[in-house]
Amino acid sequence: MTLHDVAAAAGVSIATVSRALNGKERVSGATAEHVARVAEQLGYRVNLIGRGLREGTGATIGVVVPVISNPFYGELVHRLEDHLQRRGFDLVIADSHGDVDRERARLRMLVERRVEGVFVVPSDAELSFDAVADTAQRLPLVQVDRRVLDLDADFVGVDNDHGIGLAVDHLASRGASRIVLVSGNDVTSVGRERRAAFESIVRARSLPVEENVFGEYLLSFGESAVARLRARGPLPDAIVAGDDLVAAGAIAALKRAGLRVPGDILITGFDGTMLADVCEPRLTTVVQPFDELAAEAVEALVRRMDDPETPYALRRVTPTLRVAESTSPPPGA
Amino acid sequence: MTLHDVAAAAGVSIATVSRALNGKERVSGATAEHVARVAEQLGYRVNLIGRGLREGTGATIGVVVPVISNPFYGELVHRLEDHLQRRGFDLVIADSHGDVDRERARLRMLVERRVEGVFVVPSDAELSFDAVADTAQRLPLVQVDRRVLDLDADFVGVDNDHGIGLAVDHLASRGASRIVLVSGNDVTSVGRERRAAFESIVRARSLPVEENVFGEYLLSFGESAVARLRARGPLPDAIVAGDDLVAAGAIAALKRAGLRVPGDILITGFDGTMLADVCEPRLTTVVQPFDELAAEAVEALVRRMDDPETPYALRRVTPTLRVAESTSPPPGA
DNA sequence: CTGTTAGCGCATTCAG
DNA sequence: CTGAATGCGCTAACAG
Numbered sequence: 001m002t003l004h005d006v007a008a009a010a011g012v013s014i015a016t017v018s019r020a021l022n023g024k025e026r027v028s029g030a031t032a033e034h035v036a037r038v039a040e041q042l043g044y045r046v047n048l049i050g051r052g053l054r055e056g057t058g059a060t061i062g063v064v065v066p067v068i069s070n071p072f073y074g075e076l077v078h079r080l081e082d083h084l085q086r087r088g089f090d091l092v093i094a095d096s097h098g099d100v101d102r103e104r105a106r107l108r109m110l111v112e113r114r115v116e117g118v119f120v121v122p123s124d125a126e127l128s129f130d131a132v133a134d135t136a137q138r139l140p141l142v143q144v145d146r147r148v149l150d151l152d153a154d155f156v157g158v159d160n161d162h163g164i165g166l167a168v169d170h171l172a173s174r175g176a177s178r179i180v181l182v183s184g185n186d187v188t189s190v191g192r193e194r195r196a197a198f199e200s201i202v203r204a205r206s207l208p209v210e211e212n213v214f215g216e217y218l219l220s221f222g223e224s225a226v227a228r229l230r231a232r233g234p235l236p237d238a239i240v241a242g243d244d245l246v247a248a249g250a251i252a253a254l255k256r257a258g259l260r261v262p263g264d265i266l267i268t269g270f271d272g273t274m275l276a277d278v279c280e281p282r283l284t285t286v287v288q289p290f291d292e293l294a295a296e297a298v299e300a301l302v303r304r305m306d307d308p309e310t311p312y313a314l315r316r317v318t319p320t321l322r323v324a325e326s327t328s329p330p331p332g333a
Numbered sequence: 334m335t336l337h338d339v340a341a342a343a344g345v346s347i348a349t350v351s352r353a354l355n356g357k358e359r360v361s362g363a364t365a366e367h368v369a370r371v372a373e374q375l376g377y378r379v380n381l382i383g384r385g386l387r388e389g390t391g392a393t394i395g396v397v398v399p400v401i402s403n404p405f406y407g408e409l410v411h412r413l414e415d416h417l418q419r420r421g422f423d424l425v426i427a428d429s430h431g432d433v434d435r436e437r438a439r440l441r442m443l444v445e446r447r448v449e450g451v452f453v454v455p456s457d458a459e460l461s462f463d464a465v466a467d468t469a470q471r472l473p474l475v476q477v478d479r480r481v482l483d484l485d486a487d488f489v490g491v492d493n494d495h496g497i498g499l500a501v502d503h504l505a506s507r508g509a510s511r512i513v514l515v516s517g518n519d520v521t522s523v524g525r526e527r528r529a530a531f532e533s534i535v536r537a538r539s540l541p542v543e544e545n546v547f548g549e550y551l552l553s554f555g556e557s558a559v560a561r562l563r564a565r566g567p568l569p570d571a572i573v574a575g576d577d578l579v580a581a582g583a584i585a586a587l588k589r590a591g592l593r594v595p596g597d598i599l600i601t602g603f604d605g606t607m608l609a610d611v612c613e614p615r616l617t618t619v620v621q622p623f624d625e626l627a628a629e630a631v632e633a634l635v636r637r638m639d640d641p642e643t644p645y646a647l648r649r650v651t652p653t654l655r656v657a658e659s660t661s662p663p664p665g666a
Numbered sequence: 667c668t669g670t671t672a673g674c675g676c677a678t679t680c681a682g
Numbered sequence: 683c684t685g686a687a688t689g690c691g692c693t694a695a696c697a698g
Contacts, residue, residue, distance in 0.1 A: 345668075345669085346668065346669045346670075347669090347670095348668070348669060348670075348671095349667085349668055349669075352667095352668085358667095359667065359668095360667070360668080361667060361668085364667080364668085383674095385674090386673090386674050386675065386676090387673080387674055388674085389674065
């Protein structure tokens with residue numbers, strides 16, 4: 001079912017059908033209506049492949065995330081799609097499974113599909129460099145949430161310094177002194193930034209320096225981290241978890257060990273996903289402004305699509321603290 | 334950067350470049366190597382739009398889900414992508430936001446993109462009929478998890494009868510007699526099926542018939558449902574929640590009301606998402622075999638793509654019960 | 667083994 | 683206002 005079929009059935013040329021259906025050029029009202037009716041009756045649907053080849057564009061944006069099943073990325077993708085729809089773009093989602101090779105393959109696929117632009121949450125702060133850099137030089141690209149080190153490319157992410165600061169200061173105000181960071185390792189930029197932010201603020205506040213625990217952003221890591229903490233002596237006053245998933249795992253492990261939260265130990269999360277509300281006790285967490293994050297990312301991409309020469313920008317959105325039961329009432333005070 | 338550019342730079346014809354790069358037809362080893370090197374150096378990437386137009390296919394599958402930020406669909410999409418990758422297909426994901434109009438628009442987009450086939454989780458058992466039926470008659474389509482009523486089309490979903498049976502029988506074995514269903518309403522096929530399954534088994538086991546509560550598959554519904562239960566008198570012995578999200582919401586509301594789970598009331602979930610492990614107490618839940626579900630869905634789609642005349646099939650995968658703290662130890666026994 | 671050519675479906679010149 | 687013709691990038695005949 002192509003323009004030809006419709007043209008034949010309507011007794012006009014394919015050019016007229018194209019014009020009538022797209023309504024951009026002048027066609028007689030009668031013809032337009034007639035063509036529309038015939039097309040409708042035949043169930044004609046424009047072939048976006050044909051149009052794409054002709055037009056050189058398909059109004060499609062791609063996004064590569066590490067794990068779509070992670071609630072954080074699910075929410076992020078959801079918002080990105082929302083903002084893109086409003087601007088008339090479709091979103092193609094690709095999952096890298098946190099694997100650099102797969103990430104490279106997915107980015108390549110998007111390039112070959114000739115998408116208009118791409119968002120990427122790099123899986124590795126260093127090893128993702130080549131694939132992301134190569135893609136960025138081929139088409140408009142915006143890194144979201146995580147970034148690759150030393151890469152000249154747009155980036156939109158949360159202000160981790162501020163977020164970690166909110167968590168630490170809140171815990172301190174609740175009377176915690178010995179605070180341990182349980183977070184993602186240096187593989188991701190987010191892990192690095194949250195670690196640096198934490199160490200810096202601990203120094204600035206003259207808090208005791210603890211031995212922190214690093215791993216992956218997984219529920220299971222939260223659990224094993226608690227095991228490690230318990231094995232090495234008296235528990236700290238509080239845990240700053242690298243994200244909600246880790247926090248949830250830590251809470252579960254603590255309670256299984258007979259410890260009370262917040263009675264025996266305080267804990268904070270990061271992201272503000274639905275997991276924070278499901279935890280018991282509800283998790284005090286650093287909330288990312290998802291919608292703003294997505295909106296900024298889309299705007300950055302559109303800006304670069306409009307003007308490829310626009311200077312690269314690193315944009316930070318500001319998180320807020322949502323206080324819940326996991327840090328109240330005060331433990332010792 | 335097209336075949337022409339590479340051909341010119343390599344001093345051969347575009348046909349030779351195409352052949353050399355695709356390696357399907359016979360090309361002299363030296364030429365192939367030379368062309369590959371030139372293409373590499375020029376950073377040539379095949380244009381999938383051009384190839385798609387020529388080949389009439391782009392090796393792409395589409396999927397429309399109600400909410401990608403729901404962990405259940407996140408996990409499902411994750412698995413679908415996995416199985417499709419293995420067969421060389423890319424996956425385009427579209428979010429209907431649970432809205433029928435949006436769903437129609439997204440399905441239309443996939444048709445116009447000329448994807449090879451589509452998976453859809455219909456947002457409404459009745460109102461989704463037109464859009465899904467229209468799409469199904471245009472290209473291979475498999476309904477996953479939910480389905481549209483009275484539609485001749487493939488479907489792969491969980492055996493809700495069996496799943497609800499597992500939950501009810503387990504609760505009964507734990508001493509529960511008064512069991513209430515808190516689940517999705519009749520808008521979705523899943524809601525209908527779980528309700529029917531529940532009512533049927535309650536009759537079969539001669540359990541007291543309670544007034545069940547229906548709403549949406551949301552955390553907030555789990556909470557409000559508990560409020561409604563408490564308002565209407567003495568709590569039942571147990572709650573069978575329609576999914577993990579609702580169960581998590583219910584648990585939170587129960588505990589906030591000072592009730593103990595499983596001490597005062599037992600509760601089961603459905604799906605087996607990560608939410609079940611995050612709940613406190615951990616949630617006893619009916620686990621969907623995600624990987625099998627995805628594998629069956631992909632197989633059903635491939636079968637229909639290979640032979641459009643193959644008879645429609647309704648396939649049910651069998652869930653299992655994962656017992657955890659929310660139903661143990663026994664409440665009264 | 668390699669070059670020439672046609673045509674996938676479409677939007678858009680350029681004529682009329 | 684409408685039709686004929688062109689070419690987007692690619693692969694598959696078909697020649698050579």
